[in-house]
Amino acid sequence: MPAAEKHIGIIYSISSSSAIAFMDDSVVSMERTLGGKVYRIGQIGTFVAIPVGTTNIIGMIARVQLSRLTQSMGSTQTEMADIIKAKKEMEIQLVGSVVNGKFEKGIASFPPIGSDVFMTDDGDITSLFSTFAQYGFAIGDISGYLGERQYIDPNKFFGKHIALLGSTGSGKSTAVASILQKVQMFSNTHVIVLDIHNEYRAAFRDFGNIINITDLELPHWFMNFEEMREAFVDESESSAQSQEMILKDLVLNSKKIKNPALQEFITIDAPVYFDLNEVRAKFQFYDTERITGYGGGQSREGPFFGQFTRFLVRLDSRMTDKRYEFMFKPKKFKDSVAIKEVISKIFGLENKKQITVLDLSGVPFDIVNIIVSLLARMIFDFNFWNKSKSDFPVLLVFEEAHNYLPQVPSAHNRAARRTVERIAKEGRKYGVGCMIVSQRPSELSETILSQCNNFVTLRLTNPPIKTMFVSSSPIPSAGCSTFYRRFGPEKRSSSAIQRRCRFASCLIIPRRPPTARILNSTTSGSLPIKKPSSPTLLTDGGDKIDRKSN
Numbered sequence: 001m002p003a004a005e006k007h008i009g010i011i012y013s014i015s016s017s018s019a020i021a022f023m024d025d026s027v028v029s030m031e032r033t034l035g036g037k038v039y040r041i042g043q044i045g046t047f048v049a050i051p052v053g054t055t056n057i058i059g060m061i062a063r064v065q066l067s068r069l070t071q072s073m074g075s076t077q078t079e080m081a082d083i084i085k086a087k088k089e090m091e092i093q094l095v096g097s098v099v100n101g102k103f104e105k106g107i108a109s110f111p112p113i114g115s116d117v118f119m120t121d122d123g124d125i126t127s128l129f130s131t132f133a134q135y136g137f138a139i140g141d142i143s144g145y146l147g148e149r150q151y152i153d154p155n156k157f158f159g160k161h162i163a164l165l166g167s168t169g170s171g172k173s174t175a176v177a178s179i180l181q182k183v184q185m186f187s188n189t190h191v192i193v194l195d196i197h198n199e200y201r202a203a204f205r206d207f208g209n210i211i212n213i214t215d216l217e218l219p220h221w222f223m224n225f226e227e228m229r230e231a232f233v234d235e236s237e238s239s240a241q242s243q244e245m246i247l248k249d250l251v252l253n254s255k256k257i258k259n260p261a262l263q264e265f266i267t268i269d270a271p272v273y274f275d276l277n278e279v280r281a282k283f284q285f286y287d288t289e290r291i292t293g294y295g296g297g298q299s300r301e302g303p304f305f306g307q308f309t310r311f312l313v314r315l316d317s318r319m320t321d322k323r324y325e326f327m328f329k330p331k332k333f334k335d336s337v338a339i340k341e342v343i344s345k346i347f348g349l350e351n352k353k354q355i356t357v358l359d360l361s362g363v364p365f366d367i368v369n370i371i372v373s374l375l376a377r378m379i380f381d382f383n384f385w386n387k388s389k390s391d392f393p394v395l396l397v398f399e400e401a402h403n404y405l406p407q408v409p410s411a412h413n414r415a416a417r418r419t420v421e422r423i424a425k426e427g428r429k430y431g432v433g434c435m436i437v438s439q440r441p442s443e444l445s446e447t448i449l450s451q452c453n454n455f456v457t458l459r460l461t462n463p464p465i466k467t468m469f470v471s472s473s474p475i476p477s478a479g480c481s482t483f484y485r486r487f488g489p490e491k492r493s494s495s496a497i498q499r500r501c502r503f504a505s506c507l508i509i510p511r512r513p514p515t516a517r518i519l520n521s522t523t524s525g526s527l528p529i530k531k532p533s534s535p536t537l538l539t540d541g542g543d544k545i546d547r548k549s550n
């Protein structure tokens, strides 16, 4: 990499994350021709190399300015003209090192004052960013180096929870589809997308398992008690506690009666059949119960008389509304063994598809939270008890997550938040990862967001959020605007997600651990994605998808 013709500066100041270097006087035009090709040099966002012994430290130029030593020299126009010709300096954010020809995050040994700074050419950039090329998982072109693909290690990317954030319309769903279209090419992956607005059907029509949740049916008895409480009990009513208590009692009783063989194992949360009509009839009875006085004397009201009237209205409105039929009036699933069929459909085991898109667009808004909780819980519990969980990694994608995973929950949206928080905290141990997709990160559960280790951030307009990402990024703030980019906005389309998916400008940030300012590339935890059996098959996965979709 080092060669006299590539020399662009000399370091005069160094800190743990950045270095400041005087720019050579020869870097006047900010361009240099090498081997017949014109390179941008000394410009923000370009990479530089700083040799230290046998290692090359890699940095990215984050700021260029007149040398601080000359800034105060004068203010008249002639003086300024002289100053412009004077020394310039560049601030270089230290990104990683090339050791034995391999790029690693982290700085093994820092460059001393006086170290030389060199520009990078095409060859350098290719070797720099091809460390993970063996996996064939490219997420885009590197900004400023057109045609240079950025490969990442999918095991490390999917081995931790992911947050994909960006303001509305910035291309989040398109980015999710683009990433997942590549994931499906790896064997042994199971991805389940909770598609709130039915946006992903077109992107996965050919190789995904598309399920309309209202056609599939999710019977009411799949709910645990917390979900049932959210569905039926209004905590603002004075009789809420009685409603809860009686509901628990009646449901448990009905579950035991309908499943006599399982009686001693059944708990209120067990996903076994119970008859909602019977539960309703009992509530009706308590609501209108009158107790006859001794010796046939005047009757008096029962202990719950009139307390469940509103509860019954709510229950009836759900049980008679066609939109809720998939849950409260299941046609197919009327006994406890149904759960097996539903699970196998959700995981695409029947048609051996690796990606399942669960279309939740037909689910009434007021129970989306319950459905998300129920689905996420079923999927997590499946792997919790799965003896071969390490061979069955699952990625759950939560679209529009701010709608049901709020930072401040109300009585009606606690279940999903609690379930996903559990997955965020414990999921990796059981091979369950999550991808949180949201346009309002500030409204998302902090617990969930803090468990995410990989951030894919698209355009962010909210200043505090921007600051949060810049401060947690191990790479320079200046690069945050367009670090990685997949080209092609020339075919902007009005429909939400086309099969021809592209990345908008984006940045993938592995979260900086609290103890270290620059990450070391260590792999911990599960490896949810196996290497492709034939790595060459995927060397240019993204383009393959585009071609296929044309």
Ligand SMILES: Nc1ncnc2c1ncn2[C@@H]1O[C@H](COP(=O)(O)OP(=O)(O)OP(=O)(O)O)[C@@H](O)[C@H]1O
Residues within 6 Å of the ligand: 166, 167, 168, 169, 170, 171, 172, 173, 174, 175, 439, 488, 489, 490, 491, 492, 493, 494, 495, 496, 497, 498, 502, 503, 504, 505
């Ligand atoms: N890289 C891209 N190149 C061209 N067009 C794109 C690109 N990414 C997204 N689009 C287009 O931008 C629009 C918005 O994209 P998308 O729906 O993915 O954004 P979003 O962030 O998910 O939006 P929302 O906040 O509404 O969920 C769509 O019309 C899509 O086709």
Ligand SMILES: [Mg+2]
Residues within 6 Å of the ligand: 172, 173, 174
């Ligand atoms: Mg979207």
